[in-house]
Amino acid sequence: MDSLSMGGYGAYVWSCYGLTFVIVVFLNWRGRLRQKRIYREIEVRLKALEDRE
Amino acid sequence: MWKWFHQLASPPHFYRISLILAPWLGISGLILVAYGTWQGLFVVPMDYQQGDAFRIIYVHVPSAYLSMMAYMIMATSGAIGLIWRIKLSHAVAAAAAPIGAGFTFLALCTGSIWGRPMWGTWWEWGDPRMMSELILLFLYFGYMALRSSIDDTTKADKASAVLALVGIVNVVIVHFSVEWWSSLHQGQTVFKKGTMDADMRIPLFIMLIGFTLLFGSMLLRRIRTEVLYRERRTRWVREMILSPGGGA
DSSP: OHHHHGGGTHHHHHHHHHHHHHHHHHHHHHHHHHHHHHHHHHHHHHHHHHHHO | OHHHHHHHTSHHHHHHHHHHHHHHHHHHHHHHHHHHHHIIIIISOOBTTTBGGGGGHHHHHHHHHHHHHHHHHHHHHHHHHHHHOOHHHHHHHHHHHHHHHHHHHHHHHHHHHHHHHHHSOSOOTTOHHHHHHHHHHHHHHHHHHHHHHOSSHHHHHHHHHHHHHHTHHHHHHHHHHHHHSOOSSOOOOTTSTTSSOHHHHHHHHHHHHHHHHHHHHHHHHHHHHHHHHHTTTSHHHHHHHHSTTOOO
């Protein structure tokens, strides 16, 4: 319970750590999402080219 | 040594190396950040002046440091791209911008939350450290907006590299603002002797290393995406994607 209240500063401390977690996860997720999208786009284009050939 | 650098600057070589390196950086970064967070939240004694609120330092300082480091990577890579015309360096600059913006936003938010109980205010418009960090965020936004507004990649690379180089002045101001002007923000503490006890300092260094490794992992992944996009019409990308295992 003490670690939760952080001597009365719990809301400030926990919100900072929570926000850090959210931002790091978000940056990682966005990076992965863009990578998958670009990869898929190139793959589709190449497969279409291959079929045409 | 130079041969190694030349090899690394080759997009297919870099792509293969980053594919191996990124997960290791990510995993080791996660372990260090988890350990540092546990130490910072539950093991380190509280500060005699700030009480438990000082524990915010373990996320605020690494994010503020990364906000500046990402910018320096972005500007240096842009300069290398402009001077030596190395294609990979523009990809590095483009990849560093969104991560840098994310950590700058985080540094501003955690600083503001920390400021409320310590200074009695969320934000102070006249404070040089806060304002220069806010300008850094706008520089990141400007950089990304400029890049996405130009369709020609070569032109976008050049224009954004010039903007990034001009913005270095602000990074210097962010760093020295607490020494040059009177600020609500405290002065240099982390690397100054006698300002922090080793019990408090060591977990902070662990967090700094952990965050840097996580940043490195995210940066490598984004550079890989940039390389893939820029090299999408080349033979090596075609061979890699159409090979049975792919290359993602």
